Amino acid sequence: MSQPITTTTHSEETTFRSYSPSSSKLYAQLRRKYHPSVYTAILTHHTSTSGQLSHVLDLGCGPGLATQDLAPHFAHATGLDASPNMISFAQTLGLKTASAEPVDFRVSTAEAMDGIADESVDLITAANAAHWFDMPAFWTRAAQVLRPGGSVALWTSGEIAAHSDTPNWRAINEAFARFKEEEMKPYFERGNFLVQDGYVDLGMPWDVEPPIGGFERAGLWRRVWDAEEEEFMVGQDVPISAEAFERMWATSSPVTRWRKAHPGAEGTEGDVVRRLRRDVERLLAEVGVEGGEAVLRGTSAGVVVMVKKRGL
Helix, strand or coil: CCCCECHHHCCCCCCCCCCCHHHHHHHHHHCCCECHHHHHHHHHHHHHCCCCCCEEEEECCCCCCCHHHHHHHCCEEEEEECCHHHHHHHHCCCCECCCCCECEEEECCCCCCCCCCCCCEEEEEEECCHHHCCHHHHHHHHHHHEEEEEEEEEEEEEEEEECCCCCCHHHHHHHHHHHHHHHHHHHCCHHHHHHHCCCCCCCCCCCECCCCCCECHHHCEEEEECCCCCCCECCCCCCECHHHHHHHHCCCHHHHHHHHHCCCCCCCCCCHHHHHHHHHHHHHHCCCCCCCCCCECEEEEEEEEEEEECCC
């Protein structure tokens, strides 16, 4: 930890919460789902440490990508997100829990957890979202709504890279690194750096200022997925085209901020991800691969961090 995490170090996330209905739908369509092994690891650790399966609360749920895979394991499920349009899209999915109860999707920040009763939640989750939270305020509220023995599971995917079975993969990964450093870094916010570093400085309840009591420091659990050997996202083993890769990369928040700063560029040859795509197509052509061929296999390391609330 370089410094304690306080409310003064937090900057409110505005990129995703301002998504339009069409942007929310596109995000849901293009973002890959998390591999079943991620949910298996989370639920196994939760239940093996006396966690129950009554109520899951998915924070920063967006269009419900993780909620839909968590809900079938619980009698009750709630998804909260600060973006009204993300929640509107999630509500169209018609998701049900293990008890056939509709998933309750509502607009709320992770810090407020509006409408969630104290000691009513068994598992709090946040998929690729906790790096945008005000962590002191989040942990304060989490301590209130969790039942004794409940768990918090926070996870994020890592840097996108070309798998070593992709033609000319070293050169392609060098192009990705240049893209991040030269094009994206100016549009990074603190949350993007937390993702890049695998949540090592995210701010656990005992690290924030003031520290939040009630959680088991000795029970901190961290699991890392190896990008080359394990799937963290569904579809990492399926090659895609450079065009599909462009569409997927376009859902990242730095790209969204770049496009906001360059109105009219989206979808043109001057668009930042279109230029990356052309670089990738050129590098594939160097080894005899046509740009439209589905040969790109992306990898993404992932990390899950879990914390337990003390039992009775």
